[in-house]
Amino acid sequence: MIQIDHAVKTFADGKQAVHTLRDVSLTVEKGDIYGIVGFSGAGKSTLLRLVNGLEKPDSGSVTVAGQDLSGLNHKELLLLRRKIGMVFQQFNLLEGKTVRHNVSIPLLLAGTPKKEIEARVKEVLRFVELEEKENAYVSQLSGGQKQRVGIARALATSPDILLCDEATSALDPQTTESILRLLQRVNREMGVTILLITHQMQVIQMICNKVAVMEYGRIVEEGAVLSVFGIPREKVTRRFVRTVINDRIPEKFISVVRNETRNQRVELLKFIGDSVKEPLIANLCRMEGLEVNILGATIQEMQGSVMSVFILQLIGEDALIDRAEIQIDGAGALRERMVFQA
Amino acid sequence: MTADWQERFKTFFGIKWPKLLESLGQTVYMLGLALLIGAVIGLLLALLLVLCRKGGLKQNRMVYAIVNVYVNIVRSMPFIITLVFVFPLTRLIVGKTYGSTAMLVPLVIFISPYMARLIENSLLEVSPGVIEAAQAMGATTRQIITRFLLPEALPSIVLAMTTGTVGLLGATAMAGYVGGGGVGDLALTYGYQRYNFPLLILTIVILVVFVQLLQLLGNRVSGKLRQHR
Numbered sequence: 115m116i117q118i119d120h121a122v123k124t125f126a127d128g129k130q131a132v133h134t135l136r137d138v139s140l141t142v143e144k145g146d147i148y149g150i151v152g153f154s155g156a157g158k159s160t161l162l163r164l165v166n167g168l169e170k171p172d173s174g175s176v177t178v179a180g181q182d183l184s185g186l187n188h189k190e191l192l193l194l195r196r197k198i199g200m201v202f203q204q205f206n207l208l209e210g211k212t213v214r215h216n217v218s219i220p221l222l223l224a225g226t227p228k229k230e231i232e233a234r235v236k237e238v239l240r241f242v243e244l245e246e247k248e249n250a251y252v253s254q255l256s257g258g259q260k261q262r263v264g265i266a267r268a269l270a271t272s273p274d275i276l277l278c279d280e281a282t283s284a285l286d287p288q289t290t291e292s293i294l295r296l297l298q299r300v301n302r303e304m305g306v307t308i309l310l311i312t313h314q315m316q317v318i319q320m321i322c323n324k325v326a327v328m329e330y331g332r333i334v335e336e337g338a339v340l341s342v343f344g345i346p347r348e349k350v351t352r353r354f355v356r357t358v359i360n361d362r363i364p365e366k367f368i369s370v371v372r373n374e375t376r377n378q379r380v381e382l383l384k385f386i387g388d389s390v391k392e393p394l395i396a397n398l399c400r401m402e403g404l405e406v407n408i409l410g411a412t413i414q415e416m417q418g419s420v421m422s423v424f425i426l427q428l429i430g431e432d433a434l435i436d437r438a439e440i441q442i443d444g445a446g447a448l449r450e451r452m453v454f455q456a
Numbered sequence: 457m458t459a460d461w462q463e464r465f466k467t468f469f470g471i472k473w474p475k476l477l478e479s480l481g482q483t484v485y486m487l488g489l490a491l492l493i494g495a496v497i498g499l500l501l502a503l504l505l506v507l508c509r510k511g512g513l514k515q516n517r518m519v520y521a522i523v524n525v526y527v528n529i530v531r532s533m534p535f536i537i538t539l540v541f542v543f544p545l546t547r548l549i550v551g552k553t554y555g556s557t558a559m560l561v562p563l564v565i566f567i568s569p570y571m572a573r574l575i576e577n578s579l580l581e582v583s584p585g586v587i588e589a590a591q592a593m594g595a596t597t598r599q600i601i602t603r604f605l606l607p608e609a610l611p612s613i614v615l616a617m618t619t620g621t622v623g624l625l626g627a628t629a630m631a632g633y634v635g636g637g638g639v640g641d642l643a644l645t646y647g648y649q650r651y652n653f654p655l656l657i658l659t660i661v662i663l664v665v666f667v668q669l670l671q672l673l674g675n676r677v678s679g680k681l682r683q684h685r
């Protein structure tokens with residue numbers, strides 16, 4: 115649906131060159147909710163704006179729905195943009211105008227007959243659950259309602275793709291969740307492919323099926339959400355994953371580990387979905403001469419699946435712990451040895 | 457009105473009542489037409505400035521530089537200099553250099569760059585996010601101007617025009633003195649030069665009331681347009 119190949123974009127900031135995108139490639143399949151996460155200034159917005167041609171790459175190519183953007187003339191590009199909705203962090207609505215006016219604007223621009231506009235506006239407003247606000251002025255709405263209007267406006271022309279630039283970053287957690295649920299419905303019920311950028315890992319966790327992590331103008335890691343969350347390779351990715359999945363030993367227990375004089379290892383275990391077929395922890399406890407302490411445990415739901423994280427302290431002879439590790443690996447858990455400096 | 461009343465008016469202010477009405481008419485004529493034409497030209501110049509500026513929708517250094525310099529030059533000239541300077545042009549367009557109609561030429565030339573700057577500021581106040589949203593919808597430049605830029609900036613433009621109109625009123629007084637007639641001419645020729653103090657006061661009162669009404673109207677209209685923001 116969306117394919118970006120080796121995109122490079124450099125801005126001139128005075129005499130200095132700002133390398134916003136350094137060779138970025140990305141493929142979004144039809145039906146995806148693809149999330150790009152990264153810290154401020156990583157180049158996320160710029161990457162997103164390549165997709166509807168608001169930004170042109172210095173080199174590399176952008177293909178949307180089979181069309182190479184560099185091959186389109188201005189008029190064709192405008193037509194393509196009507197098939198790509200965009201939602202913004204600051205909503206970017208006409209605050210002094212009614213909800214109806216805001217939602218009908220993309221249709222007016224496209225020259226849609228009045229009757230059709232009226233019907234379509236009602237339809238999308240019903241979808242975002244704001245029918246009763248049709249005649250309200252945008253300035254009278256709450257942030258969450260404004261974003262619903264923003265989404266309704268983006269959907270008015272029945273686009274195939276929706277681009278979301280930090281669509282929930284200005285909202286409180288509860289409103290964020292309701293907007294994310296709405297985006298999920300847009301994806302499932304309308305079949306709209308969604309490409310979103312965010313700096314909140316919760317957003318990715320809650321609705322995305324694929325994720326890419328951006329840092330300094332590059333995508334440093336990408337893949338299915340479950341696998342990236344399960345085995346984050348890069349440091350940034352770990353930092354992001356840590357914001358939703360606590361894989362640290364609680365402060366209180368660190369001294370427990372430090373003060374342990376017997377031979378020990380601390381292991382981080384992750385189970386994804388029903389990947390565990392046997393009662394692993396119970397089996398470990400049954401091993402003769404091995405002491406098992408649970409230092410931390412969390413469970414996270416994502417992608418209709420469950421990911422559980424355990425931090426275990428194993429105390430015993432090295433040979434015994436080796437056997438325990440083999441048992442863990444055999445049970446299908448992702449295991450990582452945690453190292454402590456004394 | 458009785459003849460008696462008009463007689464008393466003449467002895468007190470030194471001019472006939474119809475003369476005052478005529479002057480008022482001339483002022484309104486110069487003000488109204490110069491405003492109308494000046495605002496349209498000002499708006500066009502402002503759009504050129506905003507569209508062609510760095511980072512604008514139709515970035516064009518050449519056009520921006522030309523308009524920018526033109527606006528700065530005209531704005532740095534005192535009106536009375538502009539007035540005399542454009543006499544040849546006035547003669548070319550109107551055929552004479554005196555009378556209310558002839559004065560429209562220097563007035564428009566004087567007020568349009570001033571309007572352009574004020575309107576430019578109003579247009580720049582429009583949230584870049586709204587323009588970005590418009591672009592993302594596939595709006596043409598023309599649609600962005602008519603459906604987003606102008607409607608969003610309108611309340612602010614009305615206030616800008618009000619400020620511009622008050623400035624223009626001052627210029628019409630000077631233009632009147634040089635041969636355009638109007639209330640300003642009345643004050644200078646009949647009031648000041650003939651030491652007619654009551655008339656001088658009367659014209660000042662008229663001008664003050666004029667400005668107050670204009671400002672009131674401008675604020676009202678702008679407020680009405682801004683109502684739901």
Ligand SMILES: Nc1ncnc2c1ncn2[C@@H]1O[C@H](COP(=O)(O)OP(=O)(O)OP(=O)(O)O)[C@@H](O)[C@H]1O
Nearest residue numbers: 125126127132134153154155156157158159160161
């Ligand atoms: N039009 C531009 N002109 C100059 N520099 C730009 C432009 N657009 C983006 N940049 C620079 O590119 C870098 C990345 O910007 P971008 O907006 O893509 O980051 P981002 O990841 O979206 O950040 P944020 O989370 O803060 O929105 C920044 O350093 C920014 O200053």
Ligand SMILES: [Mg+2]
Nearest residue numbers: 158159160279
């Ligand atoms: Mg951004």
